[in-house]
Amino acid sequence: MSRFEDAAASLNDRDWSTAHRDNGHRPAAVVHAVSMSYEITxxxxxxxxxxxxxxxxxxxxxxxxxxxxxxxxxxTIRRADLHRAIDIAVKNAT
Known part of the structure; x- marks a missing residue:
C-alpha cells in the first residue's frame, strides 16, 4: 500500500458519527519559508x-x-566593556 492509501485507510477506520464541524473564525495566516542549518533546527x-x-x-x-x-x-558593545560596566555598577551598589 502507498502512503496515501495507508492514510486513507486510517481515516476510513474511524467512527466519524460524533464529529462536529468547526466553524470558528480563524485569523488569516501567511506562511514564511526559512532555511536553517541542521544544528539550529x-x-x-x-x-x-x-x-x-x-x-x-x-x-x-x-x-x-x-x-x-x-x-x-x-x-554593539565589547564584552570587556560590558564586564567593566557591571563591575562598576556592583561596586557602586555596595
Missing part, C-alpha cells in the same frame, strides 16, 4: 519539545518578541 526542536509546544509556536514567539522589542535601540 535540532536546537529549535529540542527547545519546543522541552516547552511542550511546536517549533512553529517557538518561531512565532521569538519573532513577536523581537518585533515588540524593536523600539529598543540595538547596540
Amino acid at each position: 535540532e536546537r529549535l526542536v529540542t527547545l519546543a519539545q522541552s516547552r511542550g509546544i511546536s517549533p512553529n509556536e517557538v518561531i512565532r514567539e521569538v519573532v513577536e518578541d523581537y518585533l515588540d522589542n524593536d523600539a529598543d535601540e540595538l547596540i
Whole structure:
C-alpha cells in the first residue's frame, strides 16, 4: 500500500458519527519559508519539545518578541566593556 492509501485507510477506520464541524473564525495566516542549518533546527526542536509546544509556536514567539522589542535601540558593545560596566555598577551598589 502507498502512503496515501495507508492514510486513507486510517481515516476510513474511524467512527466519524460524533464529529462536529468547526466553524470558528480563524485569523488569516501567511506562511514564511526559512532555511536553517541542521544544528539550529535540532536546537529549535529540542527547545519546543522541552516547552511542550511546536517549533512553529517557538518561531512565532521569538519573532513577536523581537518585533515588540524593536523600539529598543540595538547596540554593539565589547564584552570587556560590558564586564567593566557591571563591575562598576556592583561596586557602586555596595
